[in-house]
Every structure is written in C-alpha cells, then in structure tokens.
Amino acid sequence: MYCGPLESINFPTDWAGTATMHDVLEHVVDPVAALKETARIAKRLIVDFPDFDASEGRHHWKLTEHLWMFSRAELISIIQGAGFQVIKTDSPIPGKFVVYAERCKIKRPRILVPPGIGDIYWIMVKMRGFLKAHGLGLPEIWIDAPDDKKRSLGFVHKIPFVATGGYHETVIPPDTPLAGWEARTGTKATDPVRREAYKKDGRHAFPNVEGFDWFLSWNGSMNVGRRLEDTEYETDWDIPFFVSIEETQFGERFEVDGPYIIACFFSSRMYRKWLDELPAPEIYEMLSTIHDNTGMRIVLTGAAWDQSSLINGALLRMDEKHGRLVNMIGKTTLDEYFGLLRSSSGCIGFPAGNTMMGPALGKPTVLIWNGFFPPGFHRNACIKKNHVPKVTSDGGPKIASAFLRILKA
Numbered sequence: 001m002y003c004g005p006l007e008s009i010n011f012p013t014d015w016a017g018t019a020t021m022h023d024v025l026e027h028v029v030d031p032v033a034a035l036k037e038t039a040r041i042a043k044r045l046i047v048d049f050p051d052f053d054a055s056e057g058r059h060h061w062k063l064t065e066h067l068w069m070f071s072r073a074e075l076i077s078i079i080q081g082a083g084f085q086v087i088k089t090d091s092p093i094p095g096k097f098v099v100y101a102e103r104c105k106i107k108r109p110r111i112l113v114p115p116g117i118g119d120i121y122w123i124m125v126k127m128r129g130f131l132k133a134h135g136l137g138l139p140e141i142w143i144d145a146p147d148d149k150k151r152s153l154g155f156v157h158k159i160p161f162v163a164t165g166g167y168h169e170t171v172i173p174p175d176t177p178l179a180g181w182e183a184r185t186g187t188k189a190t191d192p193v194r195r196e197a198y199k200k201d202g203r204h205a206f207p208n209v210e211g212f213d214w215f216l217s218w219n220g221s222m223n224v225g226r227r228l229e230d231t232e233y234e235t236d237w238d239i240p241f242f243v244s245i246e247e248t249q250f251g252e253r254f255e256v257d258g259p260y261i262i263a264c265f266f267s268s269r270m271y272r273k274w275l276d277e278l279p280a281p282e283i284y285e286m287l288s289t290i291h292d293n294t295g296m297r298i299v300l301t302g303a304a305w306d307q308s309s310l311i312n313g314a315l316l317r318m319d320e321k322h323g324r325l326v327n328m329i330g331k332t333t334l335d336e337y338f339g340l341l342r343s344s345s346g347c348i349g350f351p352a353g354n355t356m357m358g359p360a361l362g363k364p365t366v367l368i369w370n371g372f373f374p375p376g377f378h379r380n381a382c383i384k385k386n387h388v389p390k391v392t393s394d395g396g397p398k399i400a401s402a403f404l405r406i407l408k409a
Contacts, residue, residue, distance in 0.1 A: 002245075006034050006037050006038070007033060007034070007037050009242070010160040010240045010241065010242045010243075011041045011160065011242060012041075012157045012158065012159075012160060012164065012242050013040050013041065013138065013160065013161075013162065013163040013164070014041070014042075014043070014163055014164070015041050015042070016041055016042040016043075017042065017043055017044060018042060018043070018044040018045070018046065019038045019041060019042035019044070019045050019046070020045075020046045020047075020048070021038075021045070021046070021047045021048065022048040023048060023049075023050070024047075025047060025049060025068060025070075025075070026049065026050060026060075026066040026067065026068050026069065026070075027065070027066065027067060028067070028068075029067065031068055031078060032078055032081070032082060035078060035079060035081075035082035035083075035084070036082045036083065038082070039082050039083035039084060039103050040138065040160075042103070043102065043103050044100075044101070044102050044103070045079070045084055045099075045100075045101040045102075045103075046098060046099070046100055046101075047075065047079065047098065047099045047101070048096060048097075048098050049070065049075055049096070049097060049098070049099070050066070050069075050095065050096060051072070051091070051094075051095050051096055051097045052069045052070075052071070053071055053072075054094065054095055056094035056095035057094075057095035057096070059095070060095065072089065072097055075099060076089070076099060079099055079101055080101075083103055083104050083106075084101035084102065084103055084104065085101060085102050085103075085104050086099055086100070086101045087100045087101055087102055088100050106137070108137065108138060108139055108140040108163060109136045109137070109139045109140070109213045109214065110139070110140050110142060110165065110211075110212045110213050110214075111139045111140070111141055111142065111162075111212060111213060111214045111215070111216055112142050112143075112144060112168055112209055112210065112212040112214070112215045112216070113141055113142070113143055113144065113215075113216055113217070114143075114144055114197075114198075114217050114219065115143055115144050115145060115150075115152060116152060116352075116353050117151075117152045117155045117352075117353025117354060117356075117357070118351075118352060118353035118356050118381065119217065119218075119219060119353070120141075120143070120152055120155060120156060120353075121155075121353060121356060121357075121360065121382075122218045122219075122222065122228060122381070123216050123217070123218060124159055124162070124239050125228065125235055125236055125237050125239055126204075126216075126218065126228065126231075126233045126234070126235055126236075127139075127161065127162065127216075127239075128161060128234070128236055129233035129234030129235065129236065130205060130216065130233045132234070133232075133233055138161065138162065138163060139162055139163065140162070140163045140164075140165040141156045141162045141163065141164060141165055142165035142166055142167070142168045142212060143156065143165075143166070143167050143168065144168055144194075145167035145168055145169050150167055151303055151334060152353070153166065153167060154333070154334035154335065155334060155353075157242075158241045158242045158244075158335075158338070159239060159240070159241065159242075160240055160242060161239075161240075168210070168212075193206050193209055193215060194215075194217075196220065197215065197217035197219060197220055198217065198219045198220055198223070199220055199223070200220045201220055201221045201224045201226055202220065202221075204216060204217060204218050204220070204221065204231060204232065204233075218231060222377065222380055222381065223373070223374070223377075224374060225373075225374030225375060225376050225377060225380070226380065227376070227379070227380045228380055237360075239360075241338075241361075243338075243342070244335050246333070246335045246336065246339070247335040247336065247338045247339040247342070248339060248342075249339070250332070250335070250336040250339035250340065251338075251339030251340055251341075251342050251343030252339075252343065254339070254340060254343060256297050256299065256326055257297065258295065258296065258297075259294075259295075259296050259344075259345045260296050260297045260298070260299050260326070260344055260345065261290065261294075261296050261297070261298050261299065261344060261345055261346050261347070261348060262299055262301055262340060262341050262344045262346070262347045262348070262349075262355075262358070262363075263287060263298050263299065263300055263301070263347075263348050263349050264300070264301055264302055264347075264349035264350060264352060264354055264355045265283060265300070265302075265309070265311045265312060265315065265349055265350055266302070266306060266309055266311065266350055266352065267309045267310045267311040267312075268309070270372065271311075271350055273370055273371075273372050274350050274368065274370055274372075275311060277370050278368065278395070278396060278399075280310075280311055280314035280315060280318070281318070282395065282396040283311070283315060283396060284314075284315050284318045284319065285396050285397070285400075286396035286397070286399050286400045287315070287324065287325065287348075287400075288322070288324055289396075289397065289400040289404075290348070290400050290403055290404065291324040292324075293400075293404055294345075294404070294407065296345060297323075297324065297325070297326050298324055298325050298326065299325075299326045299328050299340065299344070300312060300315065300316070300325055300326065300327050300328060300329050301328050301329060301332065301337060301340065301354065302329040302330065302354070303329075303330060304330035305330075306329050306330060307329050307330040309329075312327075312329055328340065337354060338357070338361075341354075341357055341358065341361060341363065342361060344363060345363075345364070345407065346358070346363055346364040346365060346366075346403065346406070346407055347363050347364070347365045347366075348365070348366045348367075348368075348399075348403050349367070349368065350367070350368055351367045351368070351369060351373075351378070351381065355367055356381060356382040358382075359382045360382060364403075364406045364407055364409075365382075365406075366399060366402055366403045366406070367382075368399060
C-alpha cells in the first residue's frame with residue numbers, strides 16, 4: 001500500500017494497466033491534477049462518482065466532506081481533458097454513476113541515452129529543462145546497449161517524468177562500436193555521434209540518431225571538467241524517485257547487526273588507476289578503521305559481474321576471520337540496492353552510478369577520486385544543493401578520517 005497524495009508517490013509512467021477511483025474525486029482538492037497524473041500512470045480508468053443530480057443521490061450533498069459535486073457531463077469533460085477517451089458510462093446502483101475510459105494514444109518522443117546509471121543521472125537532472133526548451137512532452141527513454149551489462153533500465157523506471165522504453169541493441173559491426181565499447185574492449189570508437197558526445201565539450205543533444213528522435217549525453221563536457229549548470233538547458237538536481245514496496249521492505253528487513261555502511265569497489269579497466277594508488281590492503285585498513293570507530297558493518301555491494309572483481313575477492317579474504325564486511329555483491333536487484341542505500345548510514349567507494357546515488361539520496365558520502373578525471377569532476381558529477389560529497393585521494397587513513405568526520409557531522 002502506498003499512502004499519500006497521488007502526485008507525491010511518483011509512480012513510474014505506465015505502471016498500471018487500470019486505475020480505479022471509487023468515491024475519491026469528490027474529496028480531492030485538485031481532481032484535474034489527480035486525473036492527469038492517473039493518465040500518466042495507467043492506460044485505463046474507472047471512476048465511481050455520486051450522482052448528485054439524481055433524487056437517490058441527494059444524501060451525497062455533504063458540504064463539509066465533498067469538495068466537488070460534478071454533473072455527469074462535467075465529470076466526463078474533465079476526464080477527457082486529462083487525456084482519456086470515455087468508452088461508456090453506467091449506473092450500477094441508484095445515486096451512483098460510473099465512467100469507463102481509456103488513455104488517448106499519444107506519440108512520445110523517443111530518446112536514446114548512454115548505458116550507465118551515472119550517465120543517465122546527469123541526463124535526468126537536465127531532462128526537464130531539455131523538454132521545456134524543445135516543447136516536448138513526456139519522453140520514452142531507450143538505453144544504448146553495447147554489451148551484456150544491462151542493469152540501468154530499472155533506474156529509468158524509477159523516474160516519474162519519463163517513460164521506460166527498452167535497450168537499443170546494436171546492429172553496427174564491431175569495427176564501429178557503440179558508446180562504452182571503447183573503454184571495455186580497447187577498440188577505437190568510430191561512430192561520430194558517440195565520439196563527439198563522449199569526447200568533446202560541445203553538443204549534448206543529437207537529433208535523428210538511429211531511428212530515435214534524440215540522442216542525449218553530457219559525458220563530453222563532464223569529461224573536460226565543465227559543470228552541468230554551465231551547459232545549455234536548466235539543471236535540477238532534485239529529481240524525484242519512485243520508492244517501491246520491494247525497495248522499502250528490503251531495506252527495512254535487511255538482516256545485519258545495527259546500522260551499516262554501503263561500500264562499492266571495482267577493478268575493471270578504468271579503476272585500475274584507483275587501485276594503483278589505493279591497493280586492497282590499504283582499502284581494507286580504511287574500512288576496518290571505519291568499522292572499529294563506529295561499530296557499523298561494511299556492506300559490499302555491486303552488480304553480478306562485480307563478483308569476480310579482484311579487489312572484492314581480496315577484501316573478503318582479508319576479512320575472513322574478522323566479520324567486518326558483509327558480502328551483498330550481485331545479490332540484489334536495483335530496487336533492493338536502493339533499499340539498502342536508503343536504510344544505510346552512509347556510502348563510501350569508487351565513483352560509479354550506484355555510489356553517486358548516495359548524495360542523490362542525501363546520504364553522507366565519500367567518493368574516492370584520483371587524477372583520471374579533471375579537477376572539479378566530483379562536484380559536477382553529483383552535487384545536490386549544499387550537499388557535496390567529500391573527495392580525497394590522500395590514502396586510506398585520511399579517507400577514513402574524512403568519512404568519520406561527515407558521519408559525526
């Protein structure tokens with residue numbers, strides 16, 4: 001059960017097949033807004049409403065309870081104005097009438113985005129500004145899928161001002177790889193749109209790409225150290241997220257003794273530079289310091305492919321006789337990971353889409369950076385109002401001290 005004003009729940013777009021409203025709209029402060037939100041969420045609608053004009057419906061005239069006393073024609077009019085087509089009406093009992101409606105068919109702009117959660121997060125903080133600037137309605141988001149690492153569609157599904165499309169499988173030969181391929185295979189990307197989007201500080205919106213209305217990416221400007229606020233279109237870091245029952249219950253029922261801290265470490269190609277500066281023994285010493293000073297367990301998280309990560313295997317071996325770490329790598333859905341993060345006391349680790357959700361959700365966060373990215377990238381990547389994640393590459397003890405300070409604060 002989700003409790004609260006409908007517009008505050010942030011249900012995913014197209015989340016329901018049918019929405020029913022039984023004795024609801026006459027009590028709602030803004031029935032038009034509620035119906036428009038329902039049209040975003042559901043494809044079909046059933047509204048049960050008092051028949052105020054019928055002799056059997058006179059008892060519904062409750063002036064301190066019912067805010068709206070629409071006639072049949074008035075109710076049908078606002079339902080149609082909210083984006084529904086009325087299919088039929090009925091009077092199942094005296095004093096009531098029911099309206100059955102279906103959402104009108106609409107053509108949504110189709111937008112292609114890069115595959116990473118962090119990449120998509122940067123786009124979403126710009127998305128509403130982009131849509132407003134181009135006069136576009138609610139878009140359908142498709143994700144570039146250059147390989148088998150497909151986990152970010154669930155992230156898009158959590159954002160209520162877009163619709164979830166799917167993964168865009170490549171039909172381009174391997175010698176012209178898609179976004180992300182170059183970093184993972186060492187192959188030189190030759191696709192001009194993605195090369196510009198990822199490597200250059202310039203355009204961020206590319207029209208008519210591979211059958212999509214737009215391809216969006218802010219990676220190029222981010223990778224040269226520019227702030228998102230200094231690029232075109234309005235920036236809004238306070239994007240809403242849908243909090244599912246699965247997410248809430250998993251966080252509440254996660255079995256670990258007392259408060260805990262989320263940690264994420266990786267050893268794929270880009271992160272080897274991190275491990276050169278901060279090897280596994282130093283990371284474990286850092287985590288041990290945090291645990292021993294707070295009493296909090298450290299929950300290692302990550303996707304299924306991170307289970308074979310050399311750094312995670314090394315950390316777990318070091319901890320075999322100590323019990324400071326809890327291994328949840330590859331053991332959660334994306335919703336469950338959000339549940340863990342929401343219920344945690346903080347987040348620490350290498351920069352990635354999942355760790356950037358720490359500051360996005362207002363959690364005390366330390367992201368460990370080095371010279372791989374330009375100065376200022378950390379603030380550009382995940383700043384939210386006055387909450388700036390602490391940044392350091394000064395070694396394990398100083399990182400631990402920084403994290404303990406912000407936990408105390």
